[in-house]
Amino acid sequence: MTDTAHRSDPANRSDRGEQTRAAIATAAQELFRERGYDKTTMRAVADRAGVSIGNAYYYFASKEHLVQAFYDQIQVEHAAAAQDALGGTDKFADRLRAVLITWVDVAESFHEFAGKFFKVAAEPTSPLSPFSSESKGAREASIGLFRQVVEGSDLKVPAVIRAELPELLWLLQMGVVLFWVHDSSDGQKRTRALVRQVVPLVDKLVRLSRLPGMRGVVGDITELIRSVRS
Template identity: 35%
Template sequence: MEIIREPTQLKEPRTGKGQQTKAKLLRTALAAFAEDGYQAASMRAIANRAGVSLSHAYYYFHSKEDIVLELLLSLRAEQYALCNGQLDDGNTLEANIHTVFNSNLQVMEKYHDFGPAFLKVLLSRDPENSELAQLEMSLWERAVAGARPLPPLGIRRELPRFLWLLSRQVFSAWAYDSSPDQRRSRALMRNVAPVVGKFAILCRLPVVRSLFEDVLALMDSSGDQNAERGSTATGTSRQANITKAKAS
């Protein structure tokens, strides 16, 4: 039986005032990103705009990437809620993949301008242990466990991971898609679902199942390299930001 993880709760400040301050910083940052652009909106500018000290802002968010992570966590929780009940109705795997992709678009589309920033945050987090990754993975676990007929037993355990890694690649295409209304990446999402559905059925054959394992290994390798590069860059930037805040 598949074990389905419920989405983890977002960490909140201990006091009501702290929650209000954190929420205000998040709203202010999103407004600054929208008006000034992500690159131009510094932590100092966000703090000034929110009417708090820079050190106070860093208490809640160590960097702009942490602000984006908070937004991503909130959006993923919203996506999880949208999918609730839709992935347990005995739909085909293809239909469940469509459901996850469509719900992703529904919650993310108004933040497309932040796509590259989202992608940077995704690549900077530990793909195995981050709260965000676990929340995303739980959606794909439900998509696989709720599919009927069930995917072949030989790939059922690793299929959610395959879909999660694949969805990260599709998300990358969406993040940098400059076509009107992101038509190219939307078409990619529509076309991926039936291909994966057919591929999963063919994995009943040992030779195709072996190919699935090889592709998954390649995707894992690529993901590990991206995460290592992103984590190093983000860690250096975060330490520099904290040092600046203390100096001010």
């Protein structure tokens, strides 16, 4: 493999190329927000970016790939906003709620075309799937956020749980996203209500894991996670 000229190698991307790429991505994001995914044509994107369709396809393999820019943006904004929110408290429930609610805040402006976005991400073979190897970076960043939630908290739980909890909380977040996508209430207030209700429950459940009768269950769950991951 002497394919040193491959586009994914940053060393070979020229400045001009980067500018064009950025122009296309920006045009796409603007149009997606203005008209939604379906009503945004590749021709319109290329047009606004001041390039030809063919050129747009040189940088983005498909229309779906243009969505990735959003994905990344939410991720980055959420990480920053959550970081702020985590500073205020060491109570586990407060920290968890802060991270989840912060996500809803950040994602709010994307909600209108989130359905299409989600549709794209739901396909297992899509690089946008939260379970895909292409999403590994974003996924691990997100899990890392929940690791912070746990580690900076006052939570006293068995070490096995402490280790597995971040991944479980990330799954919870995926569930919240699923609900959010289907939530047509004003300002996604039903999702916010769900978070406020589910957080104390999770807090209670996690703390209950210390009860003698729960040891077996905890073991089963960690075993389950381990085997699912392989």
